[in-house]
Amino acid sequence: MSTKLDTAQLRQLDQAHYLHPFTNLQTYSQHGGRIISRAEHVYIYDSDDNKLLDGMSGLWCCNLGYSQTSIKDAITAQLQELPFYNSFFQCANQPAVELARALVEVTPAQFNHVFFTNSGSEANDTNLRLVQRYYNLLGKPEKNLIISRRNAYHGSTIASASLGGMSAMHQQTRGLDYIHHISQPYWFGEGADEDPQDFGIRVARELEQKIDELGEARVAAFIAEPVQGAGGVIIPPDSYWPEIRRICQQRDILLIMDEVICGFGRTGNWFGCQTYGLEPDLMTFAKAVTNGYQPLGGVMVGDKVADVLLSHDGEFAHGLTYSGHPAACAAGLATLKLLRKKTSWKPPPASSPRISRSACNRCATTVSWARCAASACSAPWNWCATNTHASVSRQTLRGLCIAATRPMPPA
C-alpha cells in the first residue's frame, strides 16, 4: 500500500477530487466527510481511530462482519491463481462454475441457473433483458411493460432507477416509459385509519388493477423487494404477499423478487421469498453474497424462463466484462460455505439430483422434480409446469415434507 496519509491530507484529497454517490456534492466539497480506515467484527474505525458500531453492515453487505478470514484468504488465493479472465467467448473459470452450483443449491428449487453481474443495479438491468428475451422467444414481443412500486429501490443505473420508485431519482433521470408504478404496502405511513390487513389487500389489488389498465397481454412482469429496504424497511401487512401471490398465479406475468437486501438470511430464511411463501421466476441478489468483500451480483433464473432461453437458438446479447469474476466468485463461495455452516442447510443427497425433468403423465408438459433439502427427509417434490397436473399433489408434498427445514412450494 502507498504511504499512510493523515486525516487532514485524506480529507483534502477527498474534497478536491472524489464525487461521492448519493451525496450533496457542493456541501461535501466544502465540508468533507469521515475517512474509514479499518474494520473488525462489527466495528469500523475512522482515520482518527474512533471506533464505531456499524449498524448498517457496510451497506447491508457484511452480514457476517468484517473479520471473516476464510473469505479474505479465498480472494487472495484466487488472485494468485487466476486474477481475471472473462466469461465471454465460450470460457468459464472454476470459482464461477462452483458458485453457480452453490447458489442453485441454496436457492429455492425452481432456480437452476444464474447470470452473474457486478452489482444489484446491473442485475436488475439484466432482469429487464431476460424478461424481454423470454417473451420475444415466446412470440409475444408486445408483452414489454413492467410494474414496480413507488418508493422501491432497485438500483441506480437508468433502468434500475426507473424500476425503483424514488421520486428524487426520477426527478434526475428520464425514466423508461415502459415501467409503471403502483403503491407501496406502507401501512404505518400511508394507511391512516384503515385496518392494516384491509390496507394490505387493497394495495396488493392495485397490481391487478394496473394489469387490467395496461392490458394483461402487454404486462411482462412485476418486481418487488420482499421487505423494502432503502425505502425505509417497510414490512408489509400479513395480507399483502398472499394476495400478490394469488394475482401472479392467476395472471400471465413473471414475478421478480429483488433480494439484494433481504437475501442471505436477513429475514430469518435464506431468502425473503421463502419467508413470504413466494415462488419468483427471477431473483436478484448482490451485497451479502460475498459478505461485501468483493463486488458481485446476479440473477437467479427460474426454470420457467431458463427452459425457454435454453431451448432456442440465438445469442443472448447481454454481458458485462466482469461477469463471473474469479476473485469475486471465490469470495462468494467462501461466504456461502460460512453461511451454510452457520445455518441448518444440508446438501442434497449425492444420489438424488436436486432437479431432473420428465414429462407430466397427464399433459406431457415439463415436470420439475426436486428433493427436499433436509437430510432427514428425502421426500420428492414434483409438480407439473402447468401447476395443474402434478402426479403428486402439492398438498401431499406439504404433508410428506412436514419435517423439512426448507419451506415447501406454496400450495
Ligand SMILES: Cc1ncc(COP(=O)(O)O)c(C=O)c1O
Ligand atoms: C433492493 C435493492 N436492489 C438493488 C440495489 C442496487 O444494488 P447496487 O448498489 O449493488 O447496484 C440495492 C442497493 O442498495 C437494493 O437495496
